[in-house]
Amino acid sequence: MPASAQCEAKNDAFKSGEHVMYDLFFNWKFIWTKAGLASLTTNETIYQAKPAYRINLLAIGSKKADFFFKMRDTVTCIIGNRLEPYYFKKAAEEGKRYTIDEARFSYSNGLCHVKQSRTKDGKIERSEYSDSRCIYDMLSILAQARSFDPTDYKVGQRIQFPMTTGRKVEEQTLIFRGRKSFTAENDTTYRCLVFSLVEYKKGKEKEVITFYITDDKNHLPVRLDLYLNFGSAKAFLSSVRGNRHPLTSIVTK
Incomplete structure (x- = not known):
């Protein structure tokens, strides 16, 4: 089976033109404070002569928050119409550190290949990796998760996959935590599915x-x-437009 086929999934969750806004909250010394805005946008594009989606995540801390921790993150991924990853870039200004991570995906001989790089302080660190499984980035795995059919999911169920970080490819785990209701910043309550992305260091699970x-x-x-x-930090939905389906998860009062 071609590796690209292993990455492919049917998208029935989002469409071009979806635009979601979030309020950002940071926690310092047990105090939560509003500290910025984030947006998640999805639009159709063409990548290497193929129809694709461009997903952009932009997170900007406020000037007030800059006093504690400066954050200006721009994350972009390009995926095919079947959600297979093509390209990923994260430009992050976090505190006094500025880094650019990039990853380019290709598929041949039954393998998923990724060429990745990290630019920091003018120095570029490059690496390559191949896997018979699909390799994701932080945005393409979110797009994939939106395509999951959770009907038969059990609490604690684990989904394992390799993910590029710019420097290397690491094994990651998604855990289904169950169903909960959440009231967003727009004072709307939604029935939700809850997932956690965790990593393991020295045998310990870290969320x-x-x-x-x-x-x-x-x-x-x-x-x-x-x-x-x-x-x-937390990001809470404040507004959405361009959603593909009616939001039937809204809990009416």
């Missing part, structure tokens, strides 16, 4: 991101909990 997606056909991310080196 990286927990994300809530609507329990309807959109599987729209409405909340992200991020566990960062300097503390923790």
